[in-house]
Amino acid sequence: MRKAIVGFVLCIVLIAWIGISCSNTDCVLTNTSYTNFVFYNERGQAVSLSGTISVTAAGTDSVLINQESNPKMFQLPLSYTNTEDTFIIHYTEKMVDSVFVKHANIPYFISMECGTGMYHYLEEVRSTDNAIDSIQIIDPEVTYDAKENIKIYYTAGL
Amino acid sequence: MQKKISKYIILLVCNLGVICPMNAQSESGNSKPVEVEEISTANNPVEKKQSFIRGVSVSTDLFGIIGKVFGNDYQSYEVSAELNLKNRFFPVVEVGYGSTDTTDDDKDIHYKVAAPYFRIGMNYNFFYKKDTPNYIFGGIRCGFSTFSYDISAPDLVDPIWGGKVPFNYDGVKSNATWAEIVVGLRTQIVKNFHMGWSLRYKRKLSVKENPNSDAWYIPGFGINDSALFGATYNLIYYLPW
Numbered sequence: 001m002r003k004a005i006v007g008f009v010l011c012i013v014l015i016a017w018i019g020i021s022c023s024n025t026d027c028v029l030t031n032t033s034y035t036n037f038v039f040y041n042e043r044g045q046a047v048s049l050s051g052t053i054s055v056t057a058a059g060t061d062s063v064l065i066n067q068e069s070n071p072k073m074f075q076l077p078l079s080y081t082n083t084e085d086t087f088i089i090h091y092t093e094k095m096v097d098s099v100f101v102k103h104a105n106i107p108y109f110i111s112m113e114c115g116t117g118m119y120h121y122l123e124e125v126r127s128t129d130n131a132i133d134s135i136q137i138i139d140p141e142v143t144y145d146a147k148e149n150i151k152i153y154y155t156a157g158l
Numbered sequence: 159m160q161k162k163i164s165k166y167i168i169l170l171v172c173n174l175g176v177i178c179p180m181n182a183q184s185e186s187g188n189s190k191p192v193e194v195e196e197i198s199t200a201n202n203p204v205e206k207k208q209s210f211i212r213g214v215s216v217s218t219d220l221f222g223i224i225g226k227v228f229g230n231d232y233q234s235y236e237v238s239a240e241l242n243l244k245n246r247f248f249p250v251v252e253v254g255y256g257s258t259d260t261t262d263d264d265k266d267i268h269y270k271v272a273a274p275y276f277r278i279g280m281n282y283n284f285f286y287k288k289d290t291p292n293y294i295f296g297g298i299r300c301g302f303s304t305f306s307y308d309i310s311a312p313d314l315v316d317p318i319w320g321g322k323v324p325f326n327y328d329g330v331k332s333n334a335t336w337a338e339i340v341v342g343l344r345t346q347i348v349k350n351f352h353m354g355w356s357l358r359y360k361r362k363l364s365v366k367e368n369p370n371s372d373a374w375y376i377p378g379f380g381i382n383d384s385a386l387f388g389a390t391y392n393l394i395y396y397l398p399w
Contacts, residue, residue, distance in 0.1 A: 032317070062318050080316035080323050107325050109309055109371035111382075115265045116311045116325050 027114035028144045034075035035101065035122070035142050037150045042133055047154065048072040051091065058086035058098070078103050078120045078142065091131055099127045099135065099152075103142070110144075119143050125150055209399055212242040215352070217394035222254070232258035232375055236390075238277075242399070246286035248295065252277040256303070256377025266312050273305030275378025281340065291346040291396065293354070299338035301360075303377045306331050327370055334365040334376045344394060352394035361385045 041047045048070045055065035055074060064087070065074050078101065079085050087099045102124040109116050120142040127135045133153040142149055222234035236254030243249065257272035279299035285292065306329045313322040338361070344354025362384055365373060373382050380386050 057318055060319055064318070077318055079319040079321075080314055081321040082319060085319075105323070107314055107323050107370055109267070109311065109325070109327075109374070112260075112262045112265070112267055112269065112374055115267065116314060118314050118316075118323065 027110070028117075031115060031117040032077050033117060033119050033142050033144055034077055035120070035149045036073060036075050036147065037099075037152055038073040038148045039071070040151055040153045042153060042155065044153075046072065049091070049154070054090040056088045056090070058088055073148075078105075080105055080118050089131075095130055097128045097130050097132050099125065099132075101125050101150075108143075117144065122149060127152070131155060210244060211399050212245050213396055213398040214242065215240045215394050215396040217352075217392040219254070219390040219392055221355075221389055221391040222256075231260040232256065232380070234275075234377065238392075240281070242396075244286070245289065246283055248281035248283065248293075248297070250277075250279055250281060250297070250299075252279075252299070254378055256375075258375045268310045269307065269374050270309075271305055271307035271373070271375055271377065273303055273377045275301060275303035275376075277301040277338070277378065279338070279340070291352065292344065294343045295341070297340040297342075299340060299358075301336045301338060301378050302334070303379070304331075304333040305373070305377055307373055307375075309371055309374070330368050330371060330373075332366045332368060332373045334373065334379060334382075335363045336376075336379050337361050337363055338388075342390075344392065346396075350396050350398075352392075352396055354392050354394060356390045356392070358388040358390070359385065360388055 039047050039049060049072075050070065052067040052069050053065065053071060053074075054063060054067050055076060056063050057076075064076055065071075068074065076087055083104065084100060084102045087101070089097045089099065091097070101122065104121040104123060106119040106121060107116065108119045122137050122140040122142060125135050125137050131154055133155045135150060135152050137149065138151055139147055139149050217238050217240070219234070219236040219238075222236050226233045234254050234256040236252060238250055238252040240248050240250040253274065253276055255272070255274050259270045259272075261268045277299040279297055281293075281295040281297035283293045283295050285294055308328045309325075309330065310327070311325040313324050315322050339359045340356050342354055342356030344352045346352050360379055362376075362379065362382070365376065365382060376382055380388060
């Protein structure tokens with residue numbers, strides 16, 4: 001009798017204990033996924049750029065990054081309907097680079113609580129070479145996760 | 159009769175019901191010491207001759223049916239069949255039909271699914287030595303469901319480049335497997351009819367992902383989360399072998 005009751009109580013305790021590990025999904029505040037660009041020097045060391053940079057999206061009047069000082073990285077949204085976007089990085093008034101990103105667009109249902117959003121899959125990236133040495137995709141999945149998607153390698157002296 | 163049924167319902171829903179049913183079923187109505195009853199059963203030569211299969215039961219879950227009345231967005235109809243092996247092990251098969259057709263008022267997202275589900279598992283009666291129609295049990299289940307769902311939401315509006323992308327997907331196919339740990343009790347209310355409840359901890363094992371969505375509601379499991387709790391309230395017909 002006692003063993004039976006102890007066994008039953010242990011089962012309930014086990015369920016309650018396991019239940020502590022239940023997870024709840026936290027929703028992001030803005031339903032926009034960003035492509036994360038991180039800067040490196042030619043030797044592959046993470047760097048911050050000197051001075052200020054601005055980034056605009058070609059074909060729009062939007063300023064995505066406005067005179068940010070000494071950035072180590074930046075986050076840029078991608079188009080929902082286009083499959084190739086062009087970003088213009090302004091280092092100075094006369095010195096700019098263009099980054100071309102080809103991508104697929106993935107409308108995504110997250111949950112009833114968090115709603116829907118647009119994810120992307122990076123297919124190809126290239127750039128001009130005024131200050132940029134090379135550019136490569138590290139993680140092609142652009143979601144709400146804060147992860148490095150693209151590495152930009154800069155030439156020395158910037 | 160009504161008074162007797164009420165007595166057992168109260169017995170089932172209160173926590174004391176964990177311990178009391180053994181006494182409540184005493185035919186004389188007196189609360190005999192449980193230990194005395196246990197000794198007399200163990201020494202009863204008739205029990206030793208009882209068959210391996212002691213009985214079979216069929217039950218339905220009332221909680222899933224009336225869940226919508228209490229504000230749930232989803233509903234399920236479930237029947238199960240169970241064998242009584244030596245009053246100790248109870249292999250069980252549960253078959254159900256889960257559905258939801260709901261719209262989130264804030265985000266205007268509509269989700270619809272209706273599909274069967276299956277569970278197979280085993281209960282273990284902690285009071286197996288007592289030859290009474292009352293059980294306190296723990297158990298495990300493995301669940302499986304294959305289903306299709308419809309989902310629609312407002313257009314996605316691009317804030318930078320402009321333009322809209324519609325969000326409307328019908329007949330998205332998916333499947334899921336999960337495991338459950340079950341505890342519960344049941345007691346006889348009239349001859350061959352039992353009632354009981356169970357608490358269930360459900361752990362998702364797998365769910366098929368789709369390019370544009372994950373299933374929000376899985377029939378038989380519930381809201382698509384890594385783990386959650388569930389409950390059943392069963393009406394049972396028990397047929398002794």
